[in-house]
Amino acid sequence: MENLADRNLIEEFWRRRKNKTNPLLERFRFLSIASSNLDEFFMVRVASIVDQISAGITIPDIAGYTPLKKLQLIREKVHFMVYEEYLCFKELICDLKKQEITLINPKELSDTQKKYITNYYYNTIFPVITPIVVDKSRPFPLILNKSLNIALLIEGDNDSVIFGTVQVPSVIGRLVKLPMGNKFILLEDVIKMFSKELFNGHKILNMSCYRITRNADLAIDEEGAEDLLETIEQSIRRRKWGEVIRIEVEKNIDIKLLNILRTEVEADEADVYKIDGAIDLTFLNKIAAIKGYECLRYPKFEAQVVPEFNIKDKSMFEVIREKDVLLYHPYQSFQHVVDFVKKAASDPNVLAIKQTLYRVSGKSPIVEALMEAAENGKEVTVLVELKARFDEENNIVWAKRLEKSGCHVIYGLVGLKTHGKLLIVVRKEVGRIKSYVHMATGNYNDVTANFYTDLGLFTSNDMIAKDASSIFNMLSGYAKISSMNKLFVAPLNMRSKFIDLINEQIKSAKEGKNARIIVKINALVDRELITKLYEASFAGVVIDLIVRGICCLRPNYGEISRNINVISIVGRFLEHSRIFYFYNGEEEKVYLSSADWMTRNLDRRVEILFPVEDKKNKFMIKEQLKTYLMDNVKARRLRSDGSYERIEDSHDTLNSQKYFQEKAKKIAVRSSVRKKIIDFHR
Template sequence: MKKIIKSDKENFDDPKYYINRELSWLQFNERVLSEAEDKDNPLFERLKFLSISASNLDEFFMVRVASLKDMINADYKKLDIAGMTASEQLSSVLDALHVFVKKQYNILNKKLIPLLTENGIVVCDAADLTGKEAEFVDRYFDEYIYPVLTPMAVDSSRPFPLIRNKSLNIGALLKKKEGKDDVDFATVQVPDVLPRIINIPVQDDGPKKIVLLEQIIQRNIDKLFLNYDVITSSPYRIERNADLSIDEDEAEDLLKEIEKQIKRRQWGQAIRLEVESGINKKLLSIIAQELLVDDNEIFNIDGPLDLTFLMKMYKIEGFDHLKEHGYKSSAPVKQFMDGDNIFDIISRGDILMHHPYETFENVVKFVENAAVDPDVLAIKQTLYRVSGNSPIIAALAKAADNGKQVTVLVELKARFDEENNIVWAKMLEKAGCHVIYGLVGLKTHCKITLVVRREEDGIKRYVHLATGNYNDSTAKQYTDVGLFTCAPAFGEDATAVFNMLSGYSEPLGWNKLSLAPLWLKDRILDLIRKEEEHAKAGEPARIIAKMNSICHKEVIAELYKASCLGVKVDLIVRGICCLRAKVPGVSDNITVRSIVGNYLEHSRIFYFENGGSPEYYCSSADWMPRNLERRVEILFPVENPELRKKLWHILDLELKDNEKAHVMNKDGIYVKAKRNENEERINSQKIFGDEAHEASKVLSAQNSRVFVPEMGI
């Protein structure tokens, strides 16, 4: 492989070699949106991806755009990785966002709505309804909607009301039927306790007709203001700054402080105002002035606001033929099929699972069995995000009730899951668990469970390590890997992790694990530098790294150096990537690809060629400053040869994906992976699914007791 030696590492500091983080994220959401545009996807899948792109955008505004505004307000001067000021970033981001939103609605209006009509679903405009259809929606308003609404007038005695974050509202200008010519403003919130999509009764042989809730309200809005003429009305929606600001050093009670901040999230600074195109200028002026939004933060929308409602359309019954029909089940893991005690099974050898293709049920059973096993003395677990009705939480509470020592670290600062985690933390405390609320100044993002068991030959420790959360719900939609082991070295390290989290103990060294924020970054840099040394020596040198995001400048600079020394670097990065691939003299040997499919690619898997003796690692951490420097994260090796083959299969197939993969070119732009005319179509997620389905059938034939849960693609 050709080497391109740079004379000085400082050459990699030039901002032109890096992509702005926020603009890179927007490129990711463009890839999501491209799935809504892709004619090869079934219609309802296209609706789903359009909805996801809108949901992603909401969070981006509430967190990232809000953060940029905070930096500007604080007169923050430091340049980002690409050499941009906060003001330059905000300006570029907002410009790109206006273009993006227009593209969303072009896809909806010009492609998806006509296709829905062709397939028997008519999206009606309530204002245009006549006859029995008009009678139905008006009666529906009178009987179901009107009693729930609370119109809010604004005048000298009634100030402009607080508009909730992400709520859909209708603003109106009113004039008294008798009296002065003064124009008044009023607003009404579209109630989220009612369905957004209303079905209009039709003949059996007719198309399905639907109308949106806000349009029914707008059609009947005069009924809310009987003594007034409604001059004009229009829907509007805002996103607010939802990033919590907590001084953990000063907070006497972190739980109470977070509870207080969650309530404030609804009333943070307005970041974006969405209005329908053609809104009355005076009405818009009143709303914009009251919410204190700038012109470039106002988005004129050509269609219904808040496209997340399309996910509800996805669930409309009777249109399964418009959805993806992949495999219907996830495979059990062969080792767990003989019905033996789960701890005996793990004792026979390490087990690696690939979710959702292999069922997450085994992870749940691991905790559930530990809760009732009389020989289990203690269970220790970290929880970052859990489901609303988590069986793992129930099992931990049961374990405490059974007299076991249960220690749970619940990360209260998991963004947008704070409230949920507070509920679980309180419940676990009441059940008798010892609950830790994370470390001051750090988020605990690692995924680890330790079970301490009394056996004939002494105390034995069983460990589960994973790249994803202990969430049985998202485990059906996120791709992750998890490792079961009872190797003593892992057990010792797991004990040290929990001692560090619960007390002040810092181990002098580690057997197998590498932890952030103290050791993990250096371990990654060392592994990259080892590849550089192998390349210098003319030995095999290659790095394959699969993760969600990469934007750590020091790590990227080291990858540039490795590339220049001849190390082949293949990155599989779902989301943010601040590295530029294929830049002459800098990253000639680096490729970057992103896979966007039915499942959210979430696993972090790393391969280092190591001169012909490959090393494999999995991790909870992306290569970002927050993960490597401001969070508790874990990197763990996978050493069993059979399990390494499994990881290689994942990486190799994703590098061959030519259907759902987007590849970065030298300009930093992503294009769909090229496929020759006669080349086999490779959709890695579908192939993993087909393999899981075949494995399920084989195991079912071998053992009629196989449990094959539904996955729900």
Template sequence: MSNPWEFDSPLNYINRELSWLSFNERVLEEAMDNSNPLFERLKFLAITSSNLDEFFMVRIAGLKDQIKIGSNAPDNKTRMSASEQWDAALRRSSSLMSQQTKAWKETLVPLLQEAGLSFVSGTQLNPEQSTYVSDLFHRMIYPVLTPMAVDASRPFPMLLNRSLNLAVLIKSDAPEKEPYLFAFVQVPSVLPRFIELPTSGEGHRAYIFLEEIIRMHLSDLFRGKSIVSASSFRITRDADLILDEDAAEDLLEEIERVLNKRKTGDAVRIEVETGMHPFLRKVIEDWEEVSHSEVFELDAPLDLSFLFRFVNQGGYEPLRFPDNPPILPVDLRGEQDIFAAIRRKDILLHHPYESFEPVIHFVHQAAQDPDVLAIKQTLYRVGGDSPIVAALAQAAENGKQVTVLVELRARFDEEKNIVWAKKLEKAGCHVIYGLVGLKTHSKMALVVRTENGQLRRYVHLGTGNYNENTAKLYTDFGMFTCNEEIAEDVSSIFNQLTGYSSLPVLHRLRVAPWGLEEAFLAELDEVAAYSIEKGQGRVIAKMNSLTDKDLIQALYRASCMGVKIDLIVRGICCLRPGIPGVSENIRVHSIVGRFLEHGRAYYFCSGNRKKVFLSSADWMTRNLEHRVETLFPVLESKLKERVIEVLETQLADNVKRRELQPDGSYLRIIRQEGEERINSQERLYEWSVASVQESLHSV
């Protein structure tokens, strides 16, 4: 058995930033997987582009800030300094962007052409298309554009975060003083990024990029000038919010105050079109004060996230995944009264295989039910036109006591959440913004109802957000219950969040940051102790990310005591499996497929004792120490077995599963000849359909 102090070796860990980039590489693999329909492959490419934007805006920006202020403190696991991480992450990101470019140019563009879809340049237009583009430019594009010269009287302006621009090099009228003039044109985000062109051939559609149309007509913007060169570029800026919560009298006002800084933070990456004139590049680099390593030259359209919109065009159904509508759970089929159904037994939901509608119905029925006295709910990220927000507002207007905790600090959803908060307040809801210094990430809804002269509390707990849109794309668990101990715990947690009440000893739930990590450690220690004595310890833990050092070391200890551990970690994993004497009993799996694996489930088995928990929390230090998170047990044996079956099915996946190797790479599982094909996401949907069919036959 390894000594505990040996776990501290940097060789036992994988750097967080590089692990995240590895996840994005796995997403890019899906864009290159020819078993995926073409439009889905384009969507995966768009996801890698969007993900990388956020990585630079938050993670790279954070490292750069540390370097700037002279703080080079090492990562607590790999001991890499901030500058070492920054340098390694930039090199890996450069490689990833090169892979994106190659995927677009060499694979996906030819496949689009085979499907009758093409992107063309200005030189490839036929006369009819040229006339169409010219007319469109002068009618719809030219009036929106603002050409901007940069000289002594007109300094370089602040270009907005992630805006697409054209840098224009103009021949000077006085070359003896200066050879060139510099100007730029922002590509308007209010106009479509790609324009469909008229075509004569049936079954063929051609498109041209907006920036290409603008480039073709620069002489109309800079009349009388000789244009030498024009290239597109894009700046990514530091977008992480730094809130002074202790000094702020009103958190909402403080967030509104700092949101504008997100658009104009320091540059952390500049993407430029291949072939940009050296003069243009140097002007941009010098003005934005970036190093050469922060500039990335790309031989592909900048900002591939435009593909999200492209693949949402009508038609082309064969180029998409088949439509798999969510199934109404068996336990709720034919039920008009959701409270009656919950009284009979706990109900487990597994999205997106099963519909999110029951969650919406739960809040809607509570809003309309005359016997409901109060509703309390947390909101972290909600949909654009949320039916849950509408139901909560209606409940308040109906005279019910409605308390909503809106987490204003949900990254990149702050503005949207401010709008919801104000709407709910206007409707009469009591809106709170959580605790200073802590994001409220737990997913809870509590309904208090009077029944036969007594009060009964109904609860929904989940691993994912109350967002009907992402519930169709993310895999998550939810559970309805009216278990008295769980309901009392949820009431206590809400009292802690809304008032000055201290958290009592809870019956069934565990809450971060008040003991959740200790609860996980205790479960691991219990299985490890049992395994030493009986040799039958087993742990399966499914989460989005694993970074917490204390939990990683607890997993190492359990592994050394003979516990068989399978971790299903979608994204970041700092644990290094397969190290002799440290982690040889640990396997780490990652599933990247049609749906985003988002649910958190934890299974601890000591012989015949099986404990199953669901949670809003990943095993990350930020979740366990800086967020309000909930861990709740699955108590009914059938539901417990169902969660275990989901986990075991994912471990059997031989289509979309990758396994983390000791060297930090991921190896895709290859199905052996004659082996049954198991795509866990497809299999779980098929089971949901089959369960309904079986229930219909049994009636």
């Protein structure tokens, strides 16, 4: 990024792409998320490529790229992205200043502010930080993954040069608030101000902030692990000290200081990313959360009640026994799912609860309800997926607490992550035992349910309940699934089911019927399914794909994909639901799943695909898909060259997420009015 022509090109490209219609503090939040996601990308995806290179793998992938070539391309793209990211950062800081919220540097401090910072440093910062120098008796320290540090060159005795480092403490807020108004200074800038006193008696020649990212994609030998819980706990500890994958440094770092850093952490020059601004923008989330300034955020939105559960004299069990109930989060409240588990925990007629947990919140009310159920004497079996990346530690804590409360806790199948979302409540009713099932596209997480779009289905269908029990028996024991009635499971038969469904549309198209496929997923990577979609398009099947993230299929690429349209929707909420719609000219089939069309989901995870059969629920999902495809505000269309473009439309604009918010409110209001009328006539 040293080339001026390159910089000018990026700045022009960025000016055309940026969207200032989003509220200011929400743009800060999004930039923070982008920074966090990039960290994870390096720790997992880039790390796995580096491992392949280290293992001497030179075989090209399905795109024709060797691991080394992929790494080179990634570095080029990320340098481009980071430069663009900091253009955005600088503009946001300027816009923030107009709102009288200021991030200032030490040179701008007034005398009063300097006095405040001096007191803050000696009373709060100084007792926590520890300066470290490297010499013959003191080796280079182990630098913690993703920690922010300050590297220094210090003048030693006899004109020698000594390397020093100070970790910026994460236990102290990185944004230091100054008195009077919303003025802030970064913690690392405060430490730099007093660096001479940290190394008293020595001259500071140079200093620069730096941050390293380590390999966090640590393999776990499940076959050889006697205790999976203990093995994963050990791997979490090792993650802090994995191989260095990236070094971020301040743009103007002294070359001698940089070379020492590179040598000590054993990193290549290509691993270095020079940052023109504050390193690690995840702190921007704190700015986004500044109290007040509601006008700079999205309007507050509260999840609405589901009409079916808004009936005074009917329990949830009665409602679900009468018909399947579809929930659409975050527009409709996830609290219904929490309430269902709570009611099951206290209901004397409930005999057993079985549930899979992949990612749960830090204070999960669902887990608390499961523990209460066990304490109430119910049979509670919980599959806690310990291998949910970066949530392992949280899940281990919950697993131990669940066990202590009397729950049966299992950790899934060796070599497979259990990603499917499944909840079974077994209840004693008049003359029989009845099972109630909840399945979903997203996690049982009451926090992310507020900003992830997901679909959940409550049903008491006996065939689905039987299938769900078979799946759980497979997970908890050695029971093999011989046949299924309604559900499909990866890695057993989900892939073949998708292939069959696409083949049905190909056959229909060849017979001259109006064949149609609409799929909404987070990622499309699997080679076999992409090839099958190309085949369907060539046969005349009309295909719409709503793929939020990575899509390895290329639409409108000559004859092979002329009938395929791909859009991505990125908005206030994270699009997370997985929907599969198939129409062969006569019959419509709708499925929901926890799985994306990625090889890992179909072959290396336990996933669940379940049908939506109720006519009303089917219609609701079809309307959702139509609305997504009409979005011309938050949607971007994928071009045949792999780039995305805005959808230009001279007609009225439609923001699908905003539309779903308004619709949920209208449905809830109608339901409330109807309820009042019914209550009045009683």
